[in-house]
Amino acid sequence: xxxxxxxxxxxxxxxxxxxxxxxxxxxxxxxxxxxxxxxxxxxxxxxxxxxxxxxxxxxxxxxxxxxxxxxxxxxxxxxxxxxxxxxxxxxxxxxxxxxxxxxxxxxxxxxxxxxxxxxxxxxxxxxxxxxxxxxxxxxxxxxxxxxxxxxxxxxxxxxxxxxxxxxxxxxxxxxxxxxxxxxxxxxxxxxxxxxxxxxxxxxxxxxxxxxxxxxxxxxxxxxxxxxxxxxxxxxxxxxxxxxxxxxxxxxxxxxxxxxxxxxxxxxxxxxxxxxxxxxxxxxxxxxxxxxxxxxxxxxxxxxxxxxxxxxxxxxxxxxxxxxxxxxxxxxxxxxxx
Amino acid sequence: xxxxxxxxxxxxxxxxxxxxxxxxxxxxxxxxxxxxxxxxxxxxxxxxxxxxxxxxxxxxxxxxxxxxxxxxxxxxxxxxxxxxxxxxxxxxxxxxxxxxxxxxxxxxxxxxxxxxxxxxxxxxxxxxxxxxxxxxxxxxxxxxxxxxxxxxxxxxxxxxxxxxxxxxxxxxxxxxxxxxxxxxxxxxxxxxxxxxxxxxxxxxxxxxxxxxxxxxxxxxxxxxxxxxxxxxxxxxxxxxxxxxxxxxxxxxxxxxxxxxxxxxxxxxxxxxxxxxxxxxxx
Numbered sequence: 001x002x003x004x005x006x007x008x009x010x011x012x013x014x015x016x017x018x019x020x021x022x023x024x025x026x027x028x029x030x031x032x033x034x035x036x037x038x039x040x041x042x043x044x045x046x047x048x049x050x051x052x053x054x055x056x057x058x059x060x061x062x063x064x065x066x067x068x069x070x071x072x073x074x075x076x077x078x079x080x081x082x083x084x085x086x087x088x089x090x091x092x093x094x095x096x097x098x099x100x101x102x103x104x105x106x107x108x109x110x111x112x113x114x115x116x117x118x119x120x121x122x123x124x125x126x127x128x129x130x131x132x133x134x135x136x137x138x139x140x141x142x143x144x145x146x147x148x149x150x151x152x153x154x155x156x157x158x159x160x161x162x163x164x165x166x167x168x169x170x171x172x173x174x175x176x177x178x179x180x181x182x183x184x185x186x187x188x189x190x191x192x193x194x195x196x197x198x199x200x201x202x203x204x205x206x207x208x209x210x211x212x213x214x215x216x217x218x219x220x221x222x223x224x225x226x227x228x229x230x231x232x233x234x235x236x237x238x239x240x241x242x243x244x245x246x247x248x249x250x251x252x253x254x255x256x257x258x259x260x261x262x263x264x265x266x267x268x269x270x271x272x273x274x275x276x277x278x279x280x281x282x283x284x285x286x287x288x289x290x291x292x293x294x295x296x297x298x299x300x301x302x303x304x305x306x307x308x309x310x311x312x313x314x315x316x317x318x319x320x321x322x323x324x325x326x327x328x329x330x331x332x333x334x335x336x337x
Numbered sequence: 338x339x340x341x342x343x344x345x346x347x348x349x350x351x352x353x354x355x356x357x358x359x360x361x362x363x364x365x366x367x368x369x370x371x372x373x374x375x376x377x378x379x380x381x382x383x384x385x386x387x388x389x390x391x392x393x394x395x396x397x398x399x400x401x402x403x404x405x406x407x408x409x410x411x412x413x414x415x416x417x418x419x420x421x422x423x424x425x426x427x428x429x430x431x432x433x434x435x436x437x438x439x440x441x442x443x444x445x446x447x448x449x450x451x452x453x454x455x456x457x458x459x460x461x462x463x464x465x466x467x468x469x470x471x472x473x474x475x476x477x478x479x480x481x482x483x484x485x486x487x488x489x490x491x492x493x494x495x496x497x498x499x500x501x502x503x504x505x506x507x508x509x510x511x512x513x514x515x516x517x518x519x520x521x522x523x524x525x526x527x528x529x530x531x532x533x534x535x536x537x538x539x540x541x542x543x544x545x546x547x548x549x550x551x552x553x554x555x556x557x558x559x560x561x562x563x564x565x566x567x568x569x570x571x572x573x574x575x576x577x578x579x580x581x582x583x584x585x586x587x588x589x590x591x592x593x594x595x596x597x598x599x600x601x602x603x604x605x606x607x608x609x610x611x612x613x614x615x616x617x618x619x
Contacts, residue, residue: 085440087605108446118614129357136353137445
């Protein structure tokens with residue numbers, strides 16, 4: 001991995017450069033009517049989906065960027081384009097100064113890719129065996145392998161997992177092992193697609209702390225996708241928000257909050273049938289004595305919110321979390337009108 | 338120098354696959370031995386069934402029982418090499434394509450060709466048939482009183498490589514349909530390889546030409562053992578040249594390479610709308 005001095009040098013260089021990239025997919029449409037079946041036979045109906053529509057952005061080396069968007073927004077498509085798994089319909093892509101399509105093999109020596117719903121570990125072998133396999137396939141020098149193995153074992157706390165078969169790991173353990181394996185060849189850029197998917201709070205915390213640390217101390221550029229705003233804000237400084245294949249926002253999280261406010265969801269569980277009335281909050285739903293409110297925490301401090309709630313008897317539980325990404329984007333669009 | 342480095346790289350990749358195969362065998366010895374024994378028994382059963390028929394009837398279609406044995410030995414050795422190099426889904430490639438798992442290959446700093454050629458190497462769990470084939474080869478050669486010269490051994494190796502090329506090329510050719518119909522064609526390589534395998538162990542001598550010809554062209558089961566073994570015995574069938582299998586292998590390999598590349602291009606343009614999280618590694 002990179003030293004801090006090398007990191008400083010990198011700050012001006014580009015890690016990812018995407019210029020006017022579009023990606024379309026064709027979907028077959030079918031209906032089950034008799035007429036539809038016949039029509040499909042003669043002239044199948046197709047629909048073109050534009051996953052990315054003239055997208056441009058640049059990520060500098062050493063940055064930690066959140067790539068956010070609702071499901072189906074084009075996040076995974078972007079990740080696949082950056083890692084050479086897909087070809088763009090239009091536009092140019094440059095990753096670490098290389099074309100993912102034309103220089104895939106060279107690029108993969110400096111790139112680490114991890115999809116949350118996939119594993120690169122060998123299922124029927126202990127974790128350490130997968131690591132040794134990676135050493136050979138990536139042609140990692142002995143000394144680099146030894147150092148990185150020590151590093152990931154220590155930071156990800158996977159020492160106890162190395163001799164365990166991959167198929168016997170829990171999801172959180174598997175993700176840590178996968179992350180460790182991905183880092184063995186000292187990637188300079190890491191692409192993570194939904195890495196926190198399905199992880200419990202502790203596993204998520206471990207992963208986030210680790211990613212922040214390797215970004216800060218080793219200068220590894222990280223691009224992470226998620227549809228969970230809480231996770232992303234915890235990890236990255238900059239957020240690229242994508243919606244319907246277009247970049248809806250590119251900047252710091254603080255800037256996003258200035259535009260959209262600090263949209264928050266508060267769920268209040270009651271022991272009785274009382275529905276608390278909260279100032280500057282709109283009630284979204286009430287079900288089984290659980291009432292969900294939408295609140296902009298930039299208008300009402302948490303202290304005031306708690307003070308309002310404390311005046312009610314029978315409060316069983318209060319949960320505060322960030323608003324879903326779809327709502328942040330909706331607020332973003334509203335602000336432009 | 339570059340060639341030497343590439344060869345060393347391939348050897349290292351084969352070595353790690355072999356090591357993983359060995360540790361798997363040593364870890365699950367009970368099951369591995371059961372599997373290897375079943376493989377050997379199954380293969381010996383195939384060899385002996387056809388051989389016993391040949392013995393009972395004093396040969397099949399102009400082939401003596403010992404020539405039939407030699408043909409079966411050839412088939413066993415080919416099966417052995419197939420299981421030694423194709424234990425993953427690297428030859429049953431339609432599974433990887435159909436399950437949307439090619440992306441696992443794209444993120445490795447190796448050509449897809451090199452990955453596929455080396456990742457299924459399992460000499461310890463997959464080599465039993467080849468060893469049985471070698472032992473039976475000695476027996477068949479003695480019974481036939483063949484004069485084994487270095488040229489004959491080289492010819493044997495060349496024919497086995499040719500047969501392997503036909504098997505792999507045909508598997509990749511039909512598997513290319515999985516690029517366009519991933520769900521329907523996920524198991525098409527199994528159909529192309531395994532379901533026609535037994536047909537390849539029957540001597541076609543004595544069959545009418547309208548059966549023999551399709552079986553060495555459109556459905557090349559005759560090239561799996563029958564045609565090459567007769568060539569090695571010094572009498573190529575149907576008046577064909579002894580080099581016909583090589584020519585056929587070259588043509589089918591070129592066609593398969595072209596069609597597979599077209600499929601790969603389609604894959605990276607269209608993407609896969611299917612991902613199955615199991616079975617991309619053995």
